[in-house]
Amino acid sequence: MSLIKPFAGLRPAPGRATEVVAPPYDVMSAAEARAMVEGRPWSFLHISRAEVDLPADTDPYDAAVYDQARANLAAMLEAGVLVRDPSPRYYVYRLTLGGHRQTGLVVTASVEAYRTHRIQRHELTRPVKEDDRVRQIEALNAQTGPVFLVHPDVPAIDRAIEEASRGAPEVVTKAGDGVDHELWSVTDPDAIARLTAAFEALPALYIADGHHRCAAAARVSAARRGHAVSASTGASADYFLAVTFPAAEVQILAYNRVIRDLNGLEPNAFLDRLAAAFRVARSADPVVPAGHGEFGLYLDGRWYRLTIDPAAIPREDPVGRLDVSLLQERLIGPILGITDPRRDERIDFVGGVRGLDGLTERVDSGEMRLALTLYPTAIEDLIAVAEAGALMPPKSTWFEPKLADGLVSHVLD
Structure with a gap:
């Protein structure tokens, strides 16, 4: 089972990204989410924070919230606001905030690698938040919030990503957070093979943000397999949506x-x-x-x-x-x-x-x-903690800029 795989992403139809993409679901209060969707019927918050379409006193973990998210996703598909790419691919994803810019690769990453600590973690997870992400994935039959990964700085990977992002991006938008989000598709089979091989040669990837999403993806994979250890058949649920950035480019604030x-x-x-x-x-x-x-x-x-x-x-x-x-x-x-x-x-x-x-x-x-x-905590310290098999204290890192929700999602076939 390879460390990363290309996939056919679900994303906004051409020209619709600005209507759809939103800040990540977990960086705002319910009141802030409700304010953000006013006048924006296609905001991805209708999927990632579906309680915005229910009474204000609705428990965000109520079954009705997940049912609403499923209905809203179906409506966006039926309206043609979201479309699925016809073939598996990687995506180059660039974020720019002020003078800071970072460019990474949108992939699906191996649950097996996460389970065996080749994708290394540094944080405990809370059952209630894991359960929430499991229920969201199962309701949508899709992973919609990317895990933020970091990979070691490797010139060959940097060159491959740079080559894939030459020319005009397919998507240029903001997510309501002042960040410029740009996206390119990587469809050339040789480029895909080079990237896959370059990442396969890495000893490890590191979770920067998204431990609950990783843990939830692993639980969904195991449930669909019917046992605790996934078989090596490459099923889509055995991979989780992620964006991986070179360590030298990520920015950690206090x-x-x-x-x-x-x-x-x-x-x-x-x-x-x-x-x-x-x-x-x-x-x-x-x-x-x-x-x-x-x-x-x-x-x-x-x-x-x-x-x-x-x-x-x-x-x-x-x-x-x-x-x-x-x-x-x-x-x-x-x-x-x-x-x-x-x-x-x-x-x-x-x-x-x-x-x-x-x-x-x-x-x-x-x-x-x-x-x-x-x-601020340094990325080198995060990697050192992960490699030691240890845990960071709570709230040790604040990564900025944040990844957008709704730019690319991973459908589970």
């Missing part, structure tokens, strides 16, 4: 924290406790950490710079040396009493794309008591 209270401490006592674990200095300006081991604290309208002694960072531990781990082990856990940030409602996470205003506004409003800024 994933900052906001905390609801000081765990019963007065501000001065809290700062005294910090001084035992960090070098603490007032800052006249907002603190955007410039390197590992440096953090910003916003409390009572003031900014502080927190710094760890470099000698105290466990450089040989791929998880322990992460800034998210250092902050959790030195401050969030022992001082603020939040030992399980996955479940504790006193902590929330703010992706770097929302900027410092997204932090300070929540503190100044009184909703949260303090904010913490971090230096």
